[in-house]
Amino acid sequence: MDKIIKHTDILIVGAGPSGCMAANILKDSGRNVTLLDKYDFPRHKPCAGGLTPKTVEELPFEITDLKQHDSEKMLFKFTNGKTVDLNNESGACKMVVREEFDNFFLNYVKNKGVKLMKGKVIGVNDAPDEVIVETSDYKIKCKFLIGADGANSSVRRLTTDLKFKNPVFAFEGLVDRKLSSRNVPTKFVFNELGYGWIFPKKDHYNVGIGNLVYNSAQPKPKKKDLFSFVKDELDTDEITHITGFPIGTEGNEYIPTSERTYLIGDAAGLAETLLGEGIYNAIISGKYIANSIVGANNPKEVYKEYLKFLMGMKKELALYNKASKILYKKQRMSYWMLKLFFGKKFMNGYSEGKTLTEIIKGKYPFPST
Numbered sequence: 301m302d303k304i305i306k307h308t309d310i311l312i313v314g315a316g317p318s319g320c321m322a323a324n325i326l327k328d329s330g331r332n333v334t335l336l337d338k339y340d341f342p343r344h345k346p347c348a349g350g351l352t353p354k355t356v357e358e359l360p361f362e363i364t365d366l367k368q369h370d371s372e373k374m375l376f377k378f379t380n381g382k383t384v385d386l387n388n389e390s391g392a393c394k395m396v397v398r399e400e401f402d403n404f405f406l407n408y409v410k411n412k413g414v415k416l417m418k419g420k421v422i423g424v425n426d427a428p429d430e431v432i433v434e435t436s437d438y439k440i441k442c443k444f445l446i447g448a449d450g451a452n453s454s455v456r457r458l459t460t461d462l463k464f465k466n467p468v469f470a471f472e473g474l475v476d477r478k479l480s481s482r483n484v485p486t487k488f489v490f491n492e493l494g495y496g497w498i499f500p501k502k503d504h505y506n507v508g509i510g511n512l513v514y515n516s517a518q519p520k521p522k523k524k525d526l527f528s529f530v531k532d533e534l535d536t537d538e539i540t541h542i543t544g545f546p547i548g549t550e551g552n553e554y555i556p557t558s559e560r561t562y563l564i565g566d567a568a569g570l571a572e573t574l575l576g577e578g579i580y581n582a583i584i585s586g587k588y589i590a591n592s593i594v595g596a597n598n599p600k601e602v603y604k605e606y607l608k609f610l611m612g613m614k615k616e617l618a619l620y621n622k623a624s625k626i627l628y629k630k631q632r633m634s635y636w637m638l639k640l641f642f643g644k645k646f647m648n649g650y651s652e653g654k655t656l657t658e659i660i661k662g663k664y665p666f667p668s669t
């Protein structure tokens with residue numbers, strides 16, 4: 301049977317933060333924009349739900365009703381057992397629950413008139429004048445396709461040769477706050493490949509463990525690592541809602557393969573490798589691709605503009621990669637650096653909404669908009 305044919309100016313695959321950010325700007329500029337997601341919302345997305353202030357500043361709405369905690373105090377524990385305790389009264393991280401945050405963002409853009417379709421991409425035909433995207437029910441014809449479908453992106457697989465060679469992977473789960481006698485602030489416990497975290501929310505802790513430095517002998521953390529981490533830190537064995545998921549890094553290798561098809565967020569590998577923060581780069585890439593489309597007269601100009609942003613992003617990601625190698629591989633040195641001078645600089649910089657390049661080099665890494 302022939303598939304139903306739909307038309308839209310811009311099709312965004314994936315209604316997570318990167319997709320919704322792009323949809324919001326494109327809709328505001330009067331474009332006909334459609335989001336396609338394989339799930340009904342609210343849906344679970346494995347994520348600790350830490351939003352840095354720079355992320356919050358970029359969002360088109362206030363997060364007052366979504367915020368569950370301000371990380372005014374942060375504890376960093378190193379493999380030598382020593383801890384560095386950092387404080388800032390504005391908080392270096394705002395804690396949300398991802399299901400709620402993503403659902404709010406999606407409803408925000410739907411209320412503006414962004415269309416939402418349910419479906420999974422199974423084919424892409426990038427023709428000279430249009431892109432035809434196929435799901436099991438439809439063929440959707442569009443002028444631009446934006447792949448915002450996360451770390452396991454189908455759009456990336458169908459339209460580029462980009463493969464993540466050293467995948468970053470993390471497990472997360474929930475611990476009811478009543479189950480632990482300890483009152484723990486936002487805490488990072490480093491190991492040689494990454495870290496375990498405790499992120500406080502109103503009635504629970506989001507706990508997790510992830511690898512950020514790739515080691516082929518230990519490519520993924522295991523569930524039992526999460527249990528032993530939580531036993532040590534919160535003195536309980538009860539973790540619910542455990543899920544694992546990759547984080548899309550390695551965007552340093554991404555170059556758009558056509559003038560009509562673009563990847564953003566985790567699909568493009570734009571999460572950073574120091575702490576695995578991905579939401580900021582997801583929404584900022586959504587913002588830049590949308591502004592590139594809005595400001596351009598033709599697809600060639602879109603390509604040129606988005607490439608400028610990607611060049612800035614690659615430098616930012618390289619800085620995170622460098623810092624990550626020092627943090628995890630040279631823990632004694634990192635401990636002293638954080639304790640003596642860098643800790644305060646980072647805590648204050650993050651709390652003031654700065655990017656890593658701004659904190660270290662004093663300049664904004666992306667083109668001015």
Ligand SMILES: Cc1cc2nc3c(=O)[nH]c(=O)nc-3n(C[C@H](O)[C@H](O)[C@H](O)COP(=O)(O)OP(=O)(O)OC[C@H]3O[C@@H](n4cnc5c(N)ncnc54)[C@H](O)[C@@H]3O)c2cc1C
Pocket residue numbers: 313314315316317318319336337338339345346347348349350351352419420421448449450451452453454455469470471472508544545546547548564565566567571576577578579580582
């Ligand atoms: C355990 C864990 C903890 C994390 N904690 C944090 C944190 O605290 N702070 C932070 O900044 N980052 C964190 N990250 C990273 C962060 O979750 C991602 O960087 C961020 O979600 C990327 O946003 P996105 O919009 O690019 O993709 P996603 O949020 O992954 O959204 C992709 C969307 O695409 C849809 N989709 C996927 N495939 C298809 C398909 N074939 N067809 C149609 N739709 C599809 C999905 O249903 C989903 O809705 C964490 C990641 C993990 C795994």
